[in-house]
Amino acid sequence: MDGDTLYSIGELARRTGLTVKTIRFYSDxxxxxxxxxxxxxxxxxxxxxxxxxxxxRTLRELGLDLPTIRKVVDRELSLPEVAAAHAEALAAQIGVLRMRRAVLMTVAERGSTPEETELMHRLAKLSEDERRRLIGDFLDAVFGGFHAAPAFAGVMRSMTPDLPDNSEAEQVQAWVELAEMSLDPGFRAVMRRMAEDLAAEQTRRDMTGPRRDITAVVRDQVGPALAAGIDPASPQADPIVAAFTAHCAHLLGRPDDVEFRRRLATRLESVSDPRRERYLRLLAVVNGWPPPESLAPVFDWSVQALRVRTQR
Structure with missing residues (x-):
């Protein structure tokens, strides 16, 4: 090809596939x-x-503005530097779009009111620092006063969502719902009661040495009965109830009487609150963890068994 050959704007259009109008625009x-x-x-x-x-044409398709393109083609700017900066800007835009999509999907699935939609939109727009402050406020409301106890440091870490920068739509959607839950005063009160129960249990454990917590006791002793299809109100359940209530009473340093069983039933009802399990499931999605085991059936069986026997 002759490097000295000059081409009209029409010939240039045929060679590049661009319109004459577009080439004239770039030329102007x-x-x-x-x-x-x-x-x-x-x-x-x-x-x-x-x-x-x-x-x-390539740079325009990638979204660069004309002033930047002119500097690139005139060698005033390094193309790798421009590409890196633009990629970073696109990543931020993608993050915003994912957040918006998550809000719209949640609204569509839940049939949210305008007020709920506005709240979700505000939560989705939070920066990383703002997200951390929101969750920090929730954890303070739940665990405030217990921070110094070693057992609570791990619990708080296990309750903390960390939305990754390159999060998937499912993670963003889970974050929005989880953040909304963390603002619910009723949910905070439920979680606070569980923290207080755990603190009392921890105090007893510190005095008597390491022991399994109540959740583990109930899960291990009631799980087989549930799997075997034993009715919680039946006589076959009596030895199972006696075993786990005796173990829990010993764990907490209380007599295994009717009043203790009533309190234990109330505590297990609190632990089995569906909002707590929902929070843990959303947390697993946000953090990319395996889905947690559902203990609701075990707790429900235990509560039914205790209620029947404390009403006699």
């Missing part, structure tokens, strides 16, 4: 300047204009 802005003009004043371009226009 100095991005692809003509090399010369014909005797009658028509613009003429060298073969270099083809490569330049191909680069311009």
């Amino acid at each position: 802005r100095g991005i692809v300047a003509p090399t010369d003009r014909s005797p009658v004043g028509y613009r003429l371009y060298s073969i270099d204009a083809v490569a330049r226009l191909d680069l311009v």
Whole structure:
């Protein structure tokens, strides 16, 4: 190909696939300047204009603005530096779009009111620091005053969501719902009661040495009965109830009487609150953890068994 050959704007359009109007637009802005003009004043371009226009088209398709493109093609800016900066900007835009999509999906699935939609939208727009402050406020409301206890440091870490920068839509949607839950005063009160029970249990454990917690006791002793299909109100359940209530009473340093069983039933009802399990499931999605085991059936069986025997 003859490097000295000059091309009219029409010929350049045929070689690049761009319209004459588009090439004239780029030419008027100095991005692809003509090399010369014909005797009658028509613009003429060298073969270099083809490569330049191909680069311009690529950069435009990638979303770069014209002033930046002009600096790139004129070598005033390094293309790798521009690409890195633009990729970073696109990542931020993608994050915003994921958040918006999560809100819209949640609204569609839940049939949210305008007020709920506004709240979810505000939660979705929070920065990373704002997200951390929101969850920090929730954890303070639940565990305030217990922070110094070693047992609670691990519990608080296990309750903390950490939405990754490259999160999937499912993670974003889970974060929005989880954040909304963390603002619910009723949910905070339920979680606070559980923290207080755990603190009392921890105090007893510190005095008597390491022991399994009540949740583990109930899960291990009631699980087989549930799997075997034993009715919690039946006589076959009596030895199972006697075993786990005796163990829990010993764990807490209380007599295994009717009043203790009533309190234990209330505590297990609190632990089995569906909002707590929902929070843990959402937390697993946000953090990319395996889904947690559902203990609701075990707790429900235990509560039914205790209620029947404390009403006699």
